[in-house]
Amino acid sequence: MPSVMLKxxxxxxxxxxxxxxxxxxxxxxxxxxxxxxxxxEVLLADGSKYYFEPIPMPxxxxxxxxxxxxxxxx
Amino acid sequence: xxxxxxEETEALIQEVLEIYPEQxxxxxxxxxxxxxxxxxxSNKCITSNRxxxxxxxTIRGCAYAGSKGVVWGPIKDMIHISHGPVGCGxxxxxxxxxxxxxxxxxxxxxxxxxxxxFTEKDIVFGGDKKLAKIITEIEGLFxxxxxISIQSECPIGLIGDDIEAVAKKGxxxxxxxxxxxxxxxxxxxxxxxxxxxxxxAIRDWVLGNRDGDDSFPTTPYDVAVIGDYNxxxxxxxxxxxxxxxxxxxxxxxxxxxxxAEIENTPKVKLNLIHCYRSMNYIARHMEEKYKIPxxxxxxFGPTKIAESLRRIASHFDDVIKxxxxxxxxxxxxxxxxxxxxxxPRLEGKRVMLYIGGLRPRHVIxxxxxxxxxxxxxxxEFGHNDDYDRTIKxxxxxxxxxxxxxxxxxxxxxxxxxxxxxxxxxxxKYIFQKxxxxxxxxxxxxxxxxYHGYDGFAIFxxxxxxxxxxxxxxQVKAPWKKDASSEAVKVAA
Numbered sequence: 102m103p104s105v106m107l108k109x110x111x112x113x114x115x116x117x118x119x120x121x122x123x124x125x126x127x128x129x130x131x132x133x134x135x136x137x138x139x140x141x142e143v144l145l146a147d148g149s150k151y152y153f154e155p156i157p158m159p160x161x162x163x164x165x166x167x168x169x170x171x172x173x174x175x
Numbered sequence: 176x177x178x179x180x181x182e183e184t185e186a187l188i189q190e191v192l193e194i195y196p197e198q199x200x201x202x203x204x205x206x207x208x209x210x211x212x213x214x215x216x217s218n219k220c221i222t223s224n225r226x227x228x229x230x231x232x233t234i235r236g237c238a239y240a241g242s243k244g245v246v247w248g249p250i251k252d253m254i255h256i257s258h259g260p261v262g263c264g265x266x267x268x269x270x271x272x273x274x275x276x277x278x279x280x281x282x283x284x285x286x287x288x289x290x291x292x293f294t295e296k297d298i299v300f301g302g303d304k305k306l307a308k309i310i311t312e313i314e315g316l317f318x319x320x321x322x323i324s325i326q327s328e329c330p331i332g333l334i335g336d337d338i339e340a341v342a343k344k345g346x347x348x349x350x351x352x353x354x355x356x357x358x359x360x361x362x363x364x365x366x367x368x369x370x371x372x373x374x375x376a377i378r379d380w381v382l383g384n385r386d387g388d389d390s391f392p393t394t395p396y397d398v399a400v401i402g403d404y405n406x407x408x409x410x411x412x413x414x415x416x417x418x419x420x421x422x423x424x425x426x427x428x429x430x431x432x433x434x435a436e437i438e439n440t441p442k443v444k445l446n447l448i449h450c451y452r453s454m455n456y457i458a459r460h461m462e463e464k465y466k467i468p469x470x471x472x473x474x475f476g477p478t479k480i481a482e483s484l485r486r487i488a489s490h491f492d493d494v495i496k497x498x499x500x501x502x503x504x505x506x507x508x509x510x511x512x513x514x515x516x517x518x519p520r521l522e523g524k525r526v527m528l529y530i531g532g533l534r535p536r537h538v539i540x541x542x543x544x545x546x547x548x549x550x551x552x553x554x555e556f557g558h559n560d561d562y563d564r565t566i567k568x569x570x571x572x573x574x575x576x577x578x579x580x581x582x583x584x585x586x587x588x589x590x591x592x593x594x595x596x597x598x599x600x601x602x603k604y605i606f607q608k609x610x611x612x613x614x615x616x617x618x619x620x621x622x623x624x625y626h627g628y629d630g631f632a633i634f635x636x637x638x639x640x641x642x643x644x645x646x647x648x649q650v651k652a653p654w655k656k657d658a659s660s661e662a663v664k665v666a667a
Contacts, residue, residue, distance in 0.1 A: 106459055120456070123224070123558040147216060162463045 103169065105151065108162035115161075117145055142170065178525075178550065179591065181572040184209045188574075191586045202228060206577040210569045217562030223577040224558045226364045232581035234529070234601055235555050239263055241369020242358035243326035245453055246377075249273035249404050249429040250437065251283040252321040254313055257290040258306060258338065259328025263360070264290040272618050274408050275431040282319040289313070298330055303341050310345035310353060321434040322352035324376070332359035352434065354380040365556035365578075367532065370453035377437065378460050385438045396491065397425045397443040401458055401469070402450030402533070405430020407623020412630045413449070413474050419505070420484060420498035422491075428454060441465045445490050447472050449626075452532030452561055474626040475534075475634070476541030477510040506628040514544060517635040520643055522546035524594040527587070529553045529579055529602065530616045536565040538597070538616065541625070545635055550591055553579050585609075595642050610650035612641045 106118040115128040126149075132141025133155050140155035150170040159165070179187065188207045192200050205222035214220060227233035236244070239257075244267045247255050257264025269286040277283025291297070291305050310323060323345065325338050338355040345353040356376040358369045385391070398417065403410040410430040417424055425443050426436035440446070446458045446469035458469040468490065472483035481503045488499035524547045528535050535552040542549050551574035554561055562575070569575070574587060588596065588611060596606050597616035606613045614620050614637060622637050624630040 106463065108462065118459070120459075123560045125560050125563070162459075162466075164463060 102166050104164050105167045106162060106164050107159075115143075117143070117151070143167070178548075179572065181209055184572050184574060187587070187590050190590075191583050194582070199228065199230065203231070203580070203583070206579075207583070208575045210566060210571060210573045210575050212566060212569075212571050214566055215563075216559075217566055218559050221559075221562050221575055221577055223554065223562055224364060224367065224556070225578070227578055233578055234581070234599065235364070235578060236366040236369075237360035238358045238362040238366060238369035238372060239326060239328055239360040240267060241366030241371075241453070241556075242356050242373035242376075243267060243369075244271060245366065245404065246370055246373035246429060247324050247326060247356065249275070249285065250324075250432050250434060251275040251277055251285045252319075252433045252435075253324055254284050254287075254289050254317060254320045254322075255324045255326055256306070256309060256313075257288065257328060258293075258302070258325050259291065259330050260293045261290050263328045264288045264326075270618070271404065272406055272621070272623070273430050274405050274411075280317070284317070284320065293328075293330055298334055301334060301336055302331070303336050303338070306336075306338065306341045307345060310341070310349065314349045314351075320351070322354065322381075323349075324354040324356055326356050327359045329360045332357065332361070352381060352384065367452065367556040367558065370532075371456055374454060374456035374460075377457055381434070381437055382441060382457070382461075386441065391439050391442055393442050394423055395444060396422045396495065398422050398445045398447055398487075399426040399428065399436075399440045399443045400424055401426075401428040401440075401446050401448050402452075402454035403427065403430050403626070404450070406617075407619045407621075407625070409474075409624040409626040409630065412624040412627035415629070416474070416480070416484065416502055416627050417447075417487070420488065420502045421495050422487075422498075428457075441467070443467060445470065445487070447487060449474065449537075450533045451564075452557060473537050473540065474630070475538045476544040476631055477506075477514075477628065478544050479537075479540035480628060480631075510628055510631055513632045513635050517639050518546045520639050521635075523548070524642055525550045525591070526595045526597060527551040527574075527591060527593040528596075528616065529555070529576065529584060529598040531555050532557050532561060534597075534616055536561070536568045538625075539568045541631060541634055542638075544631070545638065547595075547638070550574065550593060551576065551587060553577055581605075595638065610647060612644065612647055614638065614641050 103119045108116050110116045117128050118125045126145040126147055129144045129146055131143050133139055136158045138155050139158045140153035143151045151167040152170050153165055153167050192204055195203060208220040243255055265288050268288040275283055275285050279286055291302055291309055293302055297305055342353040342355040354376055358372045362368050403413055410427050414424050426440045446467055448458050448469055448471045451471050461467045462469055472487060473479040484499040488496045526542055526547055526549045532554060535554050539549045553576035595612045597614050599617045600615055603613050603615055619625055625634040
């Protein structure tokens with residue numbers, strides 16, 4: 102359950118940063134990306150997947166807890 | 176010697192690794208790589224920020240060095256207590272040449288050493304009482320200090336002293352910030368964790384001190400210079416350029432910086448990060464908490480300076496954008512003259528670097544402006560994100576080495592035969608004795624500044640006087656010189 106710092110880059114894409122791992126990656130897709138529901142599965146450019154409990158659209162940048170989904174599963 | 180091809184570089188790495196036992200070879204192989212510009216991510220080719228294994232010579236420092244020596248130490252109007260035995264504080268005292276203005280011992284304390292001087296008694300019975308007494312004494316002896324930081328050395332963590340409680344009590348007693356920093360040397364694998372711990376301490380104990388206090392007047396052009404430690408005056412050379420383009424520099428972190436500047440930083444419009452490695456943590460925190468955007472910039476060499484000035488200006492209105500162009504124009508004749516003078520003397524020279532956390536990539540541009548080529552680079556304590564940023568800066572098929580061992584570095588130099596090595600004091604004399612020109616790139620070899628346009632002129636002069644110094648021709652004993660070179664000399 103890593104803490105993930107999320108922010109929007111100048112192109113408006115979501116940037117994913119895990120301090121402990123020095124992982125800085127652009128998110129390719131976010132499962133739910135609406136004003137009232139944001140979260141779900143997030144696919145990163147390097148192919149790894151993380152899961153966020155869906156919440157109302159947060160105000161970026163923000164630190165959230167994510168679950169690592171192994172790329173082998175589902 | 177001509178540049179090595181990719182195959183030759185790979186063969187060189189294999190050859191150097193040959194001497195290690197199986198296990199060590201496997202481990203070290205992950206830290207050495209041939210640069211491949213087509214890679215987006217460094218973790219495909221190099222491993223970094225891992226523990227150095229016993230038995231190999233590493234050049235790294237400790238967490239205390241990262242916190243006291245790098246991040247906290249330069250904050251000039253605070254007193255930094257090296258809490259523990261006397262050596263750590265004394266050997267890290269003033270060695271980094273973080274210049275500052277002020278009267279040392281009265282209102283600034285940068286080059287002084289404050290320590291609790293632990294002895295056996297303190298280890299056995301704990302040092303909290305002693306620390307409380309020191310805080311009281313400091314307040315009496317140096318009433319103009321603005322705050323105290325307690326920089327833990329190894330024993331503090333080992334004996335379990337509660338420095339946080341002492342700090343809170345001290346804070347009540349003297350009415351100034353007292354910051355406990357848990358930067359015991361054994362934490363982490365290098366000084367890098369010390370930077371992080373120091374950043375977190377600033378976040379928790381200092382940064383929010385003036386939240387809700389709007390008495391500090393702000394302008395739309397407020398910026399903070401973060402991660403410039405004013406080594407040899409670097410921050411001053413950078414600050415001039417920013418002010419000339421119309422920005423107002425509210426804070427310098429932490430070279431020539433003060434506690435008040437740091438407390439006022441949350442009021443700026445943009446954070447400018449020079450040393451990404453040691454201070455990106457606090458910039459990311461401020462982005463989240465205060466919504467202050469941050470950008471990295473690079474003030475080494477005219478190409479990178481112009482690029483950075485324009486990038487900084489792009490975050491502001493046209494006044495600043497014009498200001499940036501004006502500054503670049505103003506110094507154009509000056510830096511063109513520097514290049515015209517030194518480029519013919521330095522063109523084609525090859526450089527190997529092995530430095531800390533930012534310069535292995537930041538200075539490449541400055542060398543290239545002088546027509547020189549960086550053929551190998553590496554970080555003592557860089558992380559993967561540093562290598563991500565390095566890959567694009569370096570040429571194809573050049574060497575990358577992470578946490579290089581003494582043996583590997585020497586072997587690489589013997590084979591690559593660079594014209595100049597830029598590294599630290601521990602490497603300096605080995606390579607000078609091998610007859611290779613050497614510059615200390617941590618402390619600028621007691622020169623500097625190297626940042627900004629003013630710094631570039633000094634940088635070029637220093638590189639020239641090192642590489643083209645006649646002493647390098649005298650390194651070999653006369654009776655060991657071969658006859659052919661003697662004949663050339665006679666003929667000339």
